[in-house]
Amino acid sequence: MKKEDTVKLISAEGFEFVVDKEAAMVSQTIHNMLTSPGSFAERQHGEVTFPEISTTILEKICQYFYWHLQFASGKETEFPIEPELTLELMMAANYLHT
Amino acid sequence: MSTQKKRAFQIEAFKHRVVVDPKYAEKTWKVLEHAIHEIYNHNASGLSFEELYRNAYNMVLHKFGEKLYTGLVTTMTAHLKEISQSIESAQGEIFLDELNRKWVDHNKALQMIRDILMYMDRTFIPSNHKTPVHELGLNLWRDVVIHSSKTQARLLDTLLELVLRERNGEVINRGLMRNIIKMLMDLGLPVYQHDFEKHFLDVSANFYCCESQKFIETCDCGDYLKKAERRLNEELERVSHYLDPRSESKITNVVEKEMIESHMHTLVHMENSGLVSMLVDDKYEDLQRMYNLFRRVTAGLTIVKEVMTSFIRDTGKQLIMDPERLRDPVDFVQRLLDLKDKYDKVITMSFNNDKTFQNALNSSFEYFINLNARSPEFISLFVDDKLRRGLKGVGEEDVEIVLDKVMMLFRYLQEKDVFEKYYKQHLAKRLLSGKTISDDAERSLIVKLKTECGYQFTSKLEGMFTDMKTSHDTMQGFYAGQGTELGDGPTLSVQVLTTGSWPTQPSPPCNLPSEILGVCDRFRTYYLGTHNGRRLSWQTNMGTADLKATFGKGQKHELNVSTYQMCVLMLFNNVEQLTCKEIEQATAIPMSDLRRCLQSLACVKGKNVLRKEPMSKDIAEDDAFFFNDKFTSKFFKVKIGTVVAQRESEPENLETRQRVEEDRKPQIEAAIVRIMKSRRTLDHNNIVAEVTKQLQSRFLPNPVVIKKRIESLIEREFLERDKVDRKLYRYLA
Numbered sequence: 151m152k153k154e155d156t157v158k159l160i161s162a163e164g165f166e167f168v169v170d171k172e173a174a175m176v177s178q179t180i181h182n183m184l185t186s187p188g189s190f191a192e193r194q195h196g197e198v199t200f201p202e203i204s205t206t207i208l209e210k211i212c213q214y215f216y217w218h219l220q221f222a223s224g225k226e227t228e229f230p231i232e233p234e235l236t237l238e239l240m241m242a243a244n245y246l247h248t
Numbered sequence: 249m250s251t252q253k254k255r256a257f258q259i260e261a262f263k264h265r266v267v268v269d270p271k272y273a274e275k276t277w278k279v280l281e282h283a284i285h286e287i288y289n290h291n292a293s294g295l296s297f298e299e300l301y302r303n304a305y306n307m308v309l310h311k312f313g314e315k316l317y318t319g320l321v322t323t324m325t326a327h328l329k330e331i332s333q334s335i336e337s338a339q340g341e342i343f344l345d346e347l348n349r350k351w352v353d354h355n356k357a358l359q360m361i362r363d364i365l366m367y368m369d370r371t372f373i374p375s376n377h378k379t380p381v382h383e384l385g386l387n388l389w390r391d392v393v394i395h396s397s398k399t400q401a402r403l404l405d406t407l408l409e410l411v412l413r414e415r416n417g418e419v420i421n422r423g424l425m426r427n428i429i430k431m432l433m434d435l436g437l438p439v440y441q442h443d444f445e446k447h448f449l450d451v452s453a454n455f456y457c458c459e460s461q462k463f464i465e466t467c468d469c470g471d472y473l474k475k476a477e478r479r480l481n482e483e484l485e486r487v488s489h490y491l492d493p494r495s496e497s498k499i500t501n502v503v504e505k506e507m508i509e510s511h512m513h514t515l516v517h518m519e520n521s522g523l524v525s526m527l528v529d530d531k532y533e534d535l536q537r538m539y540n541l542f543r544r545v546t547a548g549l550t551i552v553k554e555v556m557t558s559f560i561r562d563t564g565k566q567l568i569m570d571p572e573r574l575r576d577p578v579d580f581v582q583r584l585l586d587l588k589d590k591y592d593k594v595i596t597m598s599f600n601n602d603k604t605f606q607n608a609l610n611s612s613f614e615y616f617i618n619l620n621a622r623s624p625e626f627i628s629l630f631v632d633d634k635l636r637r638g639l640k641g642v643g644e645e646d647v648e649i650v651l652d653k654v655m656m657l658f659r660y661l662q663e664k665d666v667f668e669k670y671y672k673q674h675l676a677k678r679l680l681s682g683k684t685i686s687d688d689a690e691r692s693l694i695v696k697l698k699t700e701c702g703y704q705f706t707s708k709l710e711g712m713f714t715d716m717k718t719s720h721d722t723m724q725g726f727y728a729g730q731g732t733e734l735g736d737g738p739t740l741s742v743q744v745l746t747t748g749s750w751p752t753q754p755s756p757p758c759n760l761p762s763e764i765l766g767v768c769d770r771f772r773t774y775y776l777g778t779h780n781g782r783r784l785s786w787q788t789n790m791g792t793a794d795l796k797a798t799f800g801k802g803q804k805h806e807l808n809v810s811t812y813q814m815c816v817l818m819l820f821n822n823v824e825q826l827t828c829k830e831i832e833q834a835t836a837i838p839m840s841d842l843r844r845c846l847q848s849l850a851c852v853k854g855k856n857v858l859r860k861e862p863m864s865k866d867i868a869e870d871d872a873f874f875f876n877d878k879f880t881s882k883f884f885k886v887k888i889g890t891v892v893a894q895r896e897s898e899p900e901n902l903e904t905r906q907r908v909e910e911d912r913k914p915q916i917e918a919a920i921v922r923i924m925k926s927r928r929t930l931d932h933n934n935i936v937a938e939v940t941k942q943l944q945s946r947f948l949p950n951p952v953v954i955k956k957r958i959e960s961l962i963e964r965e966f967l968e969r970d971k972v973d974r975k976l977y978r979y980l981a
Contacts, residue, residue: 179366182297182363182366183297183301183363186359186363186364187356187359187360190292190293190295190296190360191293191294191295191297192296192297192298193297194293198298199296199298200298201302202302245302245305247366247370
C-alpha cells in the first residue's frame with residue numbers, strides 16, 4: 151500500500167493506527183484536515199495525533215470507518231458497540247463529525 | 249457511528265477537562281488568532297490542524313463561541329484592510345492582477361479558516377443565527393475591499409475600459425477579466441449587478457448609440473446590418489467568455505435596441521440599399537441578415553413585412569395594370585408566376601419560411617390579381633397555351649409543377665366562376681380541335697380544380713371529357729356499320745356534345761357543301777336510330793377539316809382548315825372568282841366569322857391559298873377572291889389557322905361578363921334559400937354576410953345583387969318581410 155494512500159492515526163497513549171485515507175475520510179473532520187488547501191502539518195506528514203482519544207476508542211473508530219465504507223449504503227448489519235464504550239464513542243464522534 | 253441520532257444532544261466537554269484557568273479562553277484564542285495570521289502569511293505548514301480544530305472545538309463547547317466569532321471578524325477585517333491598501337496602491341495595469349491575486353489568496357485562507365472553525369460553523373452559528381464563516385469572509389471582502397472608496401470606482405472604470413478597448417479591436421486579458429467578474433459573481437448577484445452590470449449596460453448603450461449613428465450616416469443598409477450582426481456576435485462572445493450568462497439577454501437587448509430598433513425605419517427605407525432594393529436585387533444573404541436581426545426586436549418584422557407587402561403590391565399592380573402586358577396574356581401570367589417564384593424563394597431562403605410572411609405574400613397577390621377583372625381569363629389562356637403547345641417535350645413532373653403553380657394563382661382569384669367560364673371555352677376549343685397534347689395533364693388539372701372547389705365546379709368539365717369518349721365510340725360504331733356503303737366520300741368525324749356541358753353559342757348552321765351533307769345525313773340517321781328522342785344540331789362554327797388540294801403546277805397539299813374555311817374553299821371547286829358578299833350568300837356564314845376566315849385564307853403569308861383584290865389587309869364586302877394557283881409551301885401539310893381573337897374583344901368580354909352575372913343569380917338565390925331554410929328569420933345584413941361567406945370559394949357576390957335576389961325571392965313568395973321589423977326576413981313554406 152502506498153504511503154500517500156494511507157494515514158497514521160495516533161491515540162492519546164501513542165498507539166498508531168495506519169488506515170486507508172479513504173476510510174479515514176469518513177470523518178468529516180479528518181477529511182477537512184487532509185484536504186484543506188493550505189497544507190497543514192497533518193497533511194504533510196500523513197499523521198494525525200488525537201491527544202484526547204484513547205486507544206480503545208480510536209480502535210473502535212477505525213473499525214467503524216471500514217464498516218461504514220462496506221455497509222453504509224445497505225445498513226443491513228449492525229455495528230457492534232460495547233455499552234461501556236458508548237459515551238466516549240459518542241463524544242469522539244461529535245468531535246470527528248462522523 | 250450508530251449514535252448519529254443522539255448527536256443532537258448537548259454533550260459535555262470531551263475528557264472532562266476542568267477549566268479552572270480563567271485565562272483559558274484568552275489563551276486559546278491567541279493560539280487561533282496566531283494561526284489565522286500565519287494562514288494569511290502563507291505560513292500554514294507549521295500548524296497542526298488537529299490542535300487548532302481542538303482549540304476551536306473546546307472554545308465553542310465552553311461557551312466561548314461568541315468570543316471566537318467576534319475575534320474572527322476583527323482579525324479578518326484587519327487583514328482585509330491591509331490587503332485593500334496594498335491593492336489600492338497597485339499602480340495602473342497591475343491593479344486588476346493584484347486584486348485577482350489577493351482574491352485567490354483570500355479565498356484559500358478563508359477555506360482553511362472555515363475548516364479549522366468547522367465545529368463553530370456546525371453548531372454555534374446556526375443556533376445563534378450568525379453568518380457562516382465562508383459567507384462572512386465574502387461579505388467582509390466585499391465591504392472592506394471592493395466597496396472601499398478608492399477601489400470601487402477604480403475597479404468599475406478599469407473593467408469598462410477593458411471592455412471598450414476590446415470593442416475597439418484590442419486584445420485584452422480575458423482570463424483576468426473572467427476571474428474578476430467571477431469574483432463579483434461569487435460575492436453575490438446583487439454585487440455583480442450593481443457594481444458592474446448596470447454600468448456596463450449604460451456604457452454599452454451609449455457606445456452603440458454613437459456607433460450606430462456613425463454607421464447609419466456612412467454605410468448602406470447591407471453593410472450596416474453586417475456590422476450590427478458582427479457587434480451582436482461580439483457581445484455574445486464576450487458574455488460567453490467572461491460575463492455571467494444572465495447578462496446575455498440584457499446586453500443583446502441593448503445592442504438590438506441601439507443598433508436596430510432605433511434605426512429600423514431608416515434602414516428599411518434606405519434609398520438604393522434598403523429592403524426594396526434588396527428585394528429587387530435578390531440579395532438573399534442581406535435579406536436573411538435583416539430578417540434575423542429584425543426578428544430580435546418587437547415590431548421589427550412587422551415593418552419588414554409591411555414594406556415588403558406594399559412593395560409587392562406596387563410591383564404587382566404595375567404588372568397587372570401595364571397595358572403592354574395585357575396584350576400577351578401568356579407572358580402576363582408567366583410574369584405573375586415569376587414574381588411569385590421570386591418571393592417564394594426570398595421567403596424560403598431568407599425569411600426562414602416564416603408563416604406570417606407567406607400570408608403577407610398571399611394576401612398581396614390576392615389583392616393585385618383581383619385588381620384586374622381579366623385575370624381569370626388570362627390565367628385560363630395561360631393554361632390553354634401550356635396545354636396546347638407549351639408542354640411539349642416536358643416531363644410529367646414538370647407539367648405537374650406548372651399546373652400546381654397555376655392552381656396557386658387560381659386560389660388567389662375571387663371570381664373563380666369567371667375562370668370556370670373561360671376555362672370551359674378554352675377546353676372546348678382544345679378538345680374539339682384535337683389540340684390538347686396530354687390527356688393526363690388535362691385530367692390532372694381538373695382533379696386539382698375539383699379538390700379546390702368541389703364536384704360542382706368541375707362536373708361539366710368532366711362531362712366534356714365523357715362526351716369526347718362516347719363520340720369516339722359512336723364514330724367507330726357508325727363506320728363499322730356503314731363503312732362499305734360510304735365508298736370514296738369524305739370521312740366524317742362527329743363529336744356529339746351534350747347541351748349544357750359545353751359552352752356552345754347558338755349559331756345558325758352554315759350551308760355545308762353537298763359532298764359533306766350526304767355523310768352528315770347518314771350519320772344523323774344512324775345516331776337517331778340508336779338513340780331515341782334526341783335532337784342533333786350541327787355546330788359548324790366549331791369543326792375542322794382536312795382538304796386535299798392540287799395547285800397550279802400540280803403540286804399537292806393537304807390543308808388543315810376550319811369547317812367554315814372548308815365551306816369557302818369548296819365553293820372554288822366550281823368557280824374562279826367570288827366576292828365576299830357572294831360567299832356569304834352561298835355559305836350563310838355570319839359576316840364577322842366569314843371575315844376572319846377569309847382573312848386567314850387570303851392575307852397570311854405562306855398560307856394564302858386564296859388571292860384577294862384589292863390586296864389589302866381588311867376585308868370589305870365587295871372584295872373579290874380568286875383561287876391562288878401560284879400558292880407554294882415547303883410543307884406538304886399546311887395548317888391554316890383562323891385569325892382567332894385569342895383574347896376576347898371588348899364586346900365579347902362584356903357578353904361573357906353578362907353571362908357570368910346571369911349564372912350567378914341562381915347560385916345566390918340557392919344560397920339565400922339554403923341559409924333561410926335553416927335560420928327561418930334573419931336580418932338583411934346577416935344574410936348578406938352569410939351568402940358572401942358561402943359563395944366565397946367561387947366568387948365575391950355584390951351586396952346590391954344579393955339584395956335584388958332577395959327581392960325577387962320575396963316576389964316569388966319564398967321569403968317575406970317581417971311585419972314589424974322591415975329589416976327582418978322570414979322563410980316561407
